[in-house]
Amino acid sequence: MALFPRNLGVLAGKPAGSTTRPDPEHEKRLRNICAVSVDEALTELESRKTGLSAEKARDKIHRFGPNVLASEKKRGFLLQILDRFKDPLVIQLLVIGLISFAMGDMRAGGVVSGMIFISVFIAWFQERRSGEAAERLRAMVQASAVALRDGAEEEIPISGVVPGDIVILAAGSIIPADMRILSAKDFFVAQSALTGESMPVEKFAGLETSVPAATATAVTTAPADVVARQAGTVPATPASPPAALASSPGGGIFEIPDACFQGSTVISGSAKALAVNTGMRTFLGSVAANLSGEKGSTDFDSGIRSFVGLMVRFMIIMVSLTFLIVGLTKGDWAEALLFGLSVAVGLTPEMLPMIVTVCLSKGAIAMSRKKVIVKKLKAIQNLGAIGILCTDKTGTITQDKVILEKHVDITNRTSSEVLLYAWMNSYYQTGLRNLLDLSILSNEDLDVERSCRKVDEIPFDFTRKRMSVIVEYEGANVLICKGAVEAIFETCDRYQIDDDIFPLIDIIRDDITEEYSRLSAMGYRVLALAYREFESSKESFSARDETGLILLGYLAFFDPPKDSAEKAIASLGEHGVRVKVLTGDNELVTRKVCADVGLADSRVITGRELDAMSPEEFRSAALRHDVFARLTPAHKEGLVRALRAGGQVVGFMGDGINDAAAMRAADVGISVDSAVDVAKESADIILLEKNLLVLEQGILEGRRLFNNIIKYIRMSASSNFGNMFSVIGSAFLLPFLPMAPIQILLNNLLYDVSQTGIPLDTVDPENVALPQKWDISLIRKFMIAVGPISSIFDYATFALMWFVFGCSGWLAPGASAATKLQLETLFHTGWFVESLLTQTLIVHIIRTNRVPFIQSRASLPLSLTTLAVAAIGIALPYSPVAGFFGLAPLPPSYWIWIAGFLAAYGALTHIVKTRFNRRHGGIKS
Numbered sequence: 001m002a003l004f005p006r007n008l009g010v011l012a013g014k015p016a017g018s019t020t021r022p023d024p025e026h027e028k029r030l031r032n033i034c035a036v037s038v039d040e041a042l043t044e045l046e047s048r049k050t051g052l053s054a055e056k057a058r059d060k061i062h063r064f065g066p067n068v069l070a071s072e073k074k075r076g077f078l079l080q081i082l083d084r085f086k087d088p089l090v091i092q093l094l095v096i097g098l099i100s101f102a103m104g105d106m107r108a109g110g111v112v113s114g115m116i117f118i119s120v121f122i123a124w125f126q127e128r129r130s131g132e133a134a135e136r137l138r139a140m141v142q143a144s145a146v147a148l149r150d151g152a153e154e155e156i157p158i159s160g161v162v163p164g165d166i167v168i169l170a171a172g173s174i175i176p177a178d179m180r181i182l183s184a185k186d187f188f189v190a191q192s193a194l195t196g197e198s199m200p201v202e203k204f205a206g207l208e209t210s211v212p213a214a215t216a217t218a219v220t221t222a223p224a225d226v227v228a229r230q231a232g233t234v235p236a237t238p239a240s241p242p243a244a245l246a247s248s249p250g251g252g253i254f255e256i257p258d259a260c261f262q263g264s265t266v267i268s269g270s271a272k273a274l275a276v277n278t279g280m281r282t283f284l285g286s287v288a289a290n291l292s293g294e295k296g297s298t299d300f301d302s303g304i305r306s307f308v309g310l311m312v313r314f315m316i317i318m319v320s321l322t323f324l325i326v327g328l329t330k331g332d333w334a335e336a337l338l339f340g341l342s343v344a345v346g347l348t349p350e351m352l353p354m355i356v357t358v359c360l361s362k363g364a365i366a367m368s369r370k371k372v373i374v375k376k377l378k379a380i381q382n383l384g385a386i387g388i389l390c391t392d393k394t395g396t397i398t399q400d401k402v403i404l405e406k407h408v409d410i411t412n413r414t415s416s417e418v419l420l421y422a423w424m425n426s427y428y429q430t431g432l433r434n435l436l437d438l439s440i441l442s443n444e445d446l447d448v449e450r451s452c453r454k455v456d457e458i459p460f461d462f463t464r465k466r467m468s469v470i471v472e473y474e475g476a477n478v479l480i481c482k483g484a485v486e487a488i489f490e491t492c493d494r495y496q497i498d499d500d501i502f503p504l505i506d507i508i509r510d511d512i513t514e515e516y517s518r519l520s521a522m523g524y525r526v527l528a529l530a531y532r533e534f535e536s537s538k539e540s541f542s543a544r545d546e547t548g549l550i551l552l553g554y555l556a557f558f559d560p561p562k563d564s565a566e567k568a569i570a571s572l573g574e575h576g577v578r579v580k581v582l583t584g585d586n587e588l589v590t591r592k593v594c595a596d597v598g599l600a601d602s603r604v605i606t607g608r609e610l611d612a613m614s615p616e617e618f619r620s621a622a623l624r625h626d627v628f629a630r631l632t633p634a635h636k637e638g639l640v641r642a643l644r645a646g647g648q649v650v651g652f653m654g655d656g657i658n659d660a661a662a663m664r665a666a667d668v669g670i671s672v673d674s675a676v677d678v679a680k681e682s683a684d685i686i687l688l689e690k691n692l693l694v695l696e697q698g699i700l701e702g703r704r705l706f707n708n709i710i711k712y713i714r715m716s717a718s719s720n721f722g723n724m725f726s727v728i729g730s731a732f733l734l735p736f737l738p739m740a741p742i743q744i745l746l747n748n749l750l751y752d753v754s755q756t757g758i759p760l761d762t763v764d765p766e767n768v769a770l771p772q773k774w775d776i777s778l779i780r781k782f783m784i785a786v787g788p789i790s791s792i793f794d795y796a797t798f799a800l801m802w803f804v805f806g807c808s809g810w811l812a813p814g815a816s817a818a819t820k821l822q823l824e825t826l827f828h829t830g831w832f833v834e835s836l837l838t839q840t841l842i843v844h845i846i847r848t849n850r851v852p853f854i855q856s857r858a859s860l861p862l863s864l865t866t867l868a869v870a871a872i873g874i875a876l877p878y879s880p881v882a883g884f885f886g887l888a889p890l891p892p893s894y895w896i897w898i899a900g901f902l903a904a905y906g907a908l909t910h911i912v913k914t915r916f917n918r919r920h921g922g923i924k925s
Contacts, residue, residue, distance in 0.1 A: 026178075026281045027253055033276045034180045034206065034259050041180060041274060047164035051148025060162035067161045067177060067278040084120045087353050088308065096341045105338055107884070111745035112345060118354065118752055145176045165275040170430065171459070172656070173266045178282045179273035181205050181258040185430070186459045186543075187269035189260055200267045206258040253283065265660065268461035270430045303774030304356065307713050308349065310780065311720060315347040318724045325731045335737070342741035343727055345748055349716040356709055358759040363705035371688035372698035373673075379684035381709075382668045384702025386577055386651040387771045388643055390636070390662070393583040393590060394435075395672075395690045396653060397569075397597055398559040402435040404442070405524065406556035410495055410512050418553035419443060422529055425480045428454045428469040436527065436557055456541040466491075470541050476533040481546055484586075485516050488528035488551065495551040504551060516554065520588030523596075524556040565597040568692035576770035577699060579692075580626045582636045584658060587629040594627050601627040607635045618642055636662035649771060653687075653695065670695065703768040708758050710772075710779075711847050714786075715755065717779055718846065719839055721787030726794035730831075735810060736824045738798070740886045743832050751839050754869035757862030764848055764856050778920060785916050786846070786909060790838055793905045794831065800897055801830040825888045829877050832887065834898055836873040838905050840866050845909045849917050852910065 033041045042048055046056065084090065097112035143158045146168040153168060158176040161167065167176060175189065181203055188200040253259070260273060262282040279285055319340045327336035360381075364374040374380055394400060407419040419440075426437035433441075453472040460467035466483025481488060495504050495512070502508070519526050530549035534541075569579050579599065583590055587604040594601065605621055607630045613621060622642035628635070636652075640662045643650045652659070652666035663669030663682040671683035672690040687694050730738035739747070801807045807827040810820050843866055848856035858866070877887045 026277050026286060027283075029281075030178050030180070030253070030259055030276050031256065033274070034256050038182055038206070038274075042164075045164040045274065045276065047166065047274065049166075050151035051166045052162070052164050053150050057149060057160075057162055057165070060164060061160065064162055064281075065279055066159040068159050080124060081120065084124060084353070088312075090116060090120060090353070092348055093345065096345055099341060100338065103334065103338060105741065107742045111742065111749050114749055115345065115745075115752060118749075118756075120354075143174055143176075145173070161275055161278055163275050163278055167273050167275060169266050169271045169273055171266055171268050171270070175260050175262055175264045175266065175273075176278075177262050177275040178277040179260050179275050181260060182272045182274055184271040185269050185457060186461070187271040188267040188461070189264045190267050191254065191261065191264045201254075203260050203271070204257045205271075269459045270457075303776065304352070306774070306776040307717070307779065308352065310776065311347065311349050311717065314720060314724060315344055318347055318727070319344045321728055322731055325728065326737065329732060330737070338741045339731075339737055339744075342744040343723075345745055347720045347723065349713070349720070352712065352716070355712045355755070355758060358756075359705045359709050362759050363701055367698050367701045370697040370701065371694050372701070373686040373688065374684075375686060376684045379668055380702045381706050381772075382649065382702075383651065383685060383699055384704075384706045384768075384772050385649040386668060386699060388578050388580060388648045389572065389651045389653065389695070390580045390582050390640060390643070390666070391653040391692070392656070392659060393581050393585060393593060394559060395655065396692060397561055397565045397581065398593060399562050400435065400559065400690065402439045402525070402557045402559045404436075404439045404555060405558045406519075406554065408556070409497055409553040410508075410515070410551060411497060412515060415553050418529055418555065421480050421531060421552060422482060422527075422555055424452060424471055424473070425467075425469050425482045425529070428452075428457070428471060429459070429467060430457060435559075436525070436555075439557060440555070455539055458541060458543055458546065464543060464546075466546070468541070468546055470534070472536065475536065477536050477538055479532045479534060479541065479545060479549070481530045481532075481549055482527055482555075485513075485526055485528045485554075488530050488549070489513075491546045491549045492530050492551040493548055501550060512551070517588060519554070519556050520586055521592060523560075523589060523592040524558055525585065525589055527555045527557070529553055529555060559593075561593055561596045562691070564691060564693050568696055569598050572692065572696055572699075575696070575699065575768070577696075578626070580628070580639075582628045582631055582639060582652075582662070584631050585629055590627060590629040599626055601625055603627075604629050606630045607632055610635055610638070619646060622646070623648075633658040633661050637665045640665040649773065655690065700768050703772050704763045705759070706772045707763045707767050708761055711761065711843075712755060712758050713779060714782055714846050715843055717783035718786040719751075719790060719842065721783045722790030722794070723835075725788060725791040729791075729795065730798060734798075734827075736820075736827075739828050739831055739835075742885055743828055743887070746885055747832055747836050747839075750836055750869045750872060754840050754843060754866045757859065757865040758843075758847075760861040761847060761859045762857075764850055767849065781920070782916060786912055789905065789909050789912060790842070792908075793838055793901050794835065796901060797831050797834040797898075798827075800894075801827045804897070805830065805891060805894065822888070825886055826890070829887045829890055830894060833873055833877065833890065833894075834901065837870055837898065837902060840870050840873070841902055841906055842909060845906055845913065849913070852906070 033044060036044070046060075052060070085094070093112055093116050097109050097116065100106075100109035100112060144155050145158050145161055146153050146155050147161065148154075148166040148168070149156075158174065161176045163177075165177075166182070167179065169175065169187070181187070182205060184203060184205045187203050189203055190200050254261075260271075261284065262278075263284045277283075277285075322343050323336050323340035326339050327333045330336065360377040363380045364377055367374055367380070391397070407415060407422065409415040409418060422440050423443060426433065426440045429437070451473070455470040455472055455477050457470065458468040460483070464483070465487040466481055468479050468481040470477055470479045472478075481491060489509065489512075492504055494501050495508065496502075516526055516528075529552045531552055532545075532549045534545070572579055581590065581594055581599060587606055591604050594604075603625060604627045605625050606628070610618060610621065610628075610631075618638065619642040622639045623646050628639065631639075636654075636659065640650050640652055644665070644667065649668075650666045651668040651670055652662045653670040654660075654663055655672050659671075660682045663671065668685060669683040670685045670687065672687045685698060687698070727738065805826060807823045809815060810823045810827075815823075843862070844852045844858055847858060847862075850856040857863070876882060876885065877889050882888065
């Protein structure tokens with residue numbers, strides 16, 4: 001379960017841009033901490049500049065509790081059970097059971113109680129088991145924070161953050177508490193989940209900071225043109241925080257410049273912050289009570305509700321007609337009521353909650369064995385419904401194992417100076433080191449730490465697409481800038497060959513661009529490197545200083561495609577999943593890698609091209625093309641939304657900060673356990689291995705469980721629809737009830753037991769070959785086509801018992817009451833057995849589109865449950881409890897007739913089912 005709800009403003013019923021005020025006491029505490037000096041703040045929170053001690057942290061976790069929201073707390077057994085009793089189908093059974101007990105029908109009330117037990121308690125037991133297993137798995141991918149403990153940086157679970165903790169924040173981090181910033185460098189956070197504002201906001205350290213130089217990052221205070229900075233323009237030179245942002249008591253809580261809030265995410269930059277409020281004392285915690293625990297209605301929820309609504313409508317019509325017919329024809333309205341209630345139970349799909357819960361729970365456990373962790377159970381069905389999978393390129397299609405192949409000057413000659421400057425840039429940065437940095441730093445013989453001193457840093461952001469460090473090196477402060485080739489070109493007006501520096505004229509720039517294009521077309525990821533020397537007296541730097549640089553050379557990296565990528569993409573295509581690559585990388589590298597794995601789109605669409613398109617052209621491009629390059633996070637999110645607007649079920653697989661928005665926009669967000677915190681928290685599904693083959697197995701498992709849920713729905717719908725004709729007709733034609741109420745209830749209970757193996761049933765390969773989506777109209781058509789077949793054999797059984805086995809003697813003049821009771825009991829028993837056996841048989845007919853028992857066999861659990869129930873049905877008339885249920889032994893010749901009925905029923909149902917599938921292209925839902 002995610003620690004922080006997504007889209008908080010929306011969930012809380014707030015329009016975009018509005019906020020909810022936190023608890024006044026907790027807001028006051030945060031304001032006070034932000035208003036005093038760092039030393040006073042540390043004292044107030046019983047902390048110190050080196051962080052909490054381990055002992056102090058343990059003491060605080062006992063005092064303040066874990067850093068989680070109330071919604072995270074587990075409910076007790078009684079609350080869990082009571083919650084299940086809120087289900088409309090269970091409420092219906094409760095009402096029927098209570099009426100039965102009130103009218104003195106203890107047997108009927110007992111059977112209904114058994115159904116409630118199966119529906120509620122077995123489902124609870126199964127979900128508890130799977131929930132415990134899922135919790136153990138989710139603990140493996142729990143979001144974490146880096147805190148100072150006893151002076152050393154230590155990675156701890158976010159739930160372990162306590163007031164007084166000093167937390168290190170970098171791009172990709174989730175802010176784990178309401179915090180005061182102690183030091184910051186170009187620190188931008190996304191607060192959209194709290195405020196609804198889409199633009200990132202820059203946060204600053206307070207006017208006074210006492211963080212020791214040995215552990216603090218450089219402190220940057222707010223520039224004067226804050227508004228322009230937030231709009232993404234070039235930063236101004238550092239200045240004092242504007243008065244408008246001062247943490248005055250009258251200002252809004254989000255206007256406090258040195259405060260950041262739990263649930264926000266770090267977009268770029270770095271900071272060190274002091275935890276003030278945690279758990280339910282945070283802003284997020286103060287509004288958590290107003291949030292609904294359930295997310296918005298999904299396609300899965302809507303499908304279930306539609307089916308339940310359909311069956312309830314049939315039940316109301318059926319019970320009303322039955323009650324009136326029995327009351328009018330038999331003259332006993334009390335008996336008519338009990339019979340009507342029994343019919344209501346027979347028509348209620350009371351096993352649906354249990355089947356759904358067990359299917360989802362078993363599916364989650366099965367998927368965990370295949371390295372797929374499900375954070376939200378209902379996401380499993382959406383995973384199986386995916387028709388388009390959007391994915392990043394790096395690590396999914398490629399090996400995510402970057403090798404530095406070339407470090408060359410602009411003449412393509414190997415340059416040790418290029419490698420040295422690149423090493424210093426990667427070594428001294430404080431942001432997230434990516435695979436390119438790690439590849440550079442693998443050259444361990446370039447340890448220049450002792451001869452250099454870091455002066456400042458200009459962190460990477462997605463607008464500039466470059467980052468710089470400033471080091472004191474050989475008597476000057478050297479700004480070393482590394483980034484995308486185009487982004488570096490923008491900053492350069494000269495280039496260097498050996499020790500000579502020349503103007504970067506257009507003809508040279510074109511030659512350099514041509515060489516870069518050649519390397520990119522070969523599949524290399526190319527970065528450019530530039531530098532500029534400043535006087536040693538200059539100690540503070542910003543992005544404005546990234547001008548007039550000297551182009552030094554290139555770094556060429558190679559990330560080869562995974563051996564499994566081509567196979568996985570082809571296999572996903574065979575299963576109806578179209579793969580689209582959405583990457584921020586350049587189009588040349590993207591085209592080469594995608595072509596190598598079989599995604600040879602005739603055209604690679606770039607972010608710049610998307611920007612020039614109209615909304616209609618944008619949607620058309622999203623649907624038509626499969627490879628997109630040079631994308632921003634906004635592009636990725638826009639493409640996902642365009643695909644969904646086109647009627648597609650979309651999954652997005654990503655692991656970076658720039659993927660989080662697209663993951664939230666998708667039907668299913670998919671991440672990996674190695675992803676940054678914000679990506680993992682945005683995900684519905686987490687893979688323990690970043691591999692499309694692993695994801696393919698998860699998709700197929702989602703389709704299997706959806707098929708098993710649909711099996712129960714088809715069986716219930718067709719069986720109930722057929723029973724409607726049988727019960728109404730027999731109640732009108734016969735001089736007595738066609739089956740006693742207790743027998744209807746027992747029949748339904750045994751039939752329910754026979755279906756408990758459905759969640760573990762096998763699924764035919766063709767049923768998982770394509771995405772699975774709800775289509776309630778197709779279920780209705782199937783019900784109308786298959787349901788009446790059972791009525792044909794019900795009426796055949798009526799005729800058998802009436803004419804062959806002498807039940808018509810009930811109407812004979814002078815027939816005694818004992819004779820009538822005997823014949824009535826025989827008739828009841830004959831229909832009870834036939835009804836139970838045919839319903840049990842239909843499980844095997846409907847569960848597959850193939851020839852049952854020959855081309856497709858049920859799983860062992862389903863085979864055992866159906867066989868056991870059939871055996872019980874056959875044995876009951878001869879058992880010691882037969883009299884209790886109003887059953888009597890059947891003549892031997894009855895079984896010959898019933899065997900023929902079963903064979904004819906199975907054959908006819910299979911024929912109708914096959915023709916239905918051919919006409920409607922197979923039953924997809």
